[in-house]
Amino acid sequence: MDKNTLNDAALWQLVKQGDTVSFTCLFERYWDEMFSMAYRRLADEATAKDFVQNIFIHAWENRQQITVEDKLSPYLFTALKYSVIRHLYREAKQGTTDLPLSIYSLPDETEQKKQDHYEFDRLRERIQSEITSMPDKMREVFILSYEKELSVREIALRLSLSEQTVKNQVHNALKRLRGRLQSQAIFLPFIL
Structure with a gap:
């Protein structure tokens, strides 16, 4: 069976059973889009890659608690969004960057x-x-x-x-x- 043809919910059920091949399929399905989104916000390739990898690691470690009814993307992109916002606030608090006048002024909102x-x-x-x-x-x-x-x-x-x-x-x-x-x-x- 070609797992690339399965939808996210079916793949996630296999992931919950510890199937790393299904997890890799989901990783490959969403990696590019998530990296692109993180990079647009962070403007740093290494940091963007780290953020996306950490989200996937967290998803794997918490696979039993995550419910996927249709697509995994709402979980992944919400986690990415929160990670980026937290990072921006921390950098602003440390004085290493300016926080946008409004968090809503981030590009592509x-x-x-x-x-x-x-x-x-x-x-x-x-x-x-x-x-x-x-x-x-x-x-x-x-x-x-x-x-x-x-x-x-x-x-x-x-x-x-x-x-x-x-x-x-x-x-x-x-x-x-x-x-x-x-x-x-x-x-x-x-x-x-």
Whole structure:
């Protein structure tokens, strides 16, 4: 059977069973378009390739949780979009690049993509609200880890905690976020 003739949903069912050939088929089906989109946004070939590869790695590792009813592309392109936006915000925060006056001024935006960015912003607001409601120590550790991007060791030294306590707090914070944002949990790695 030629797997290239199968639709995404049929291939994904095989992927869920661990079929690497079906996964490779999907990878080849979407690689060029995803790379092109990432490169247009990032203007760096190596970074664009890394982003696309990381999304496929994440898809493989989380294949049991991902549902494909028709096409895999909504998952892939949403994950790519969130990754790029997160990257742009991080670079702007570090002062290595200017954030566009509006995230909507990124090139090639359509009305649908503007709506997607609006939904992304709403999800970010929900995440921020959940972070605010965390217990004080958990919130402090999580912010140092994800917003300040400090290592476990740096956080442990700064807060006079053991490294294992820091790891536990970060793990518990992520578990809490995934539980409370269950419908969007599959996208959290690309947002946080």
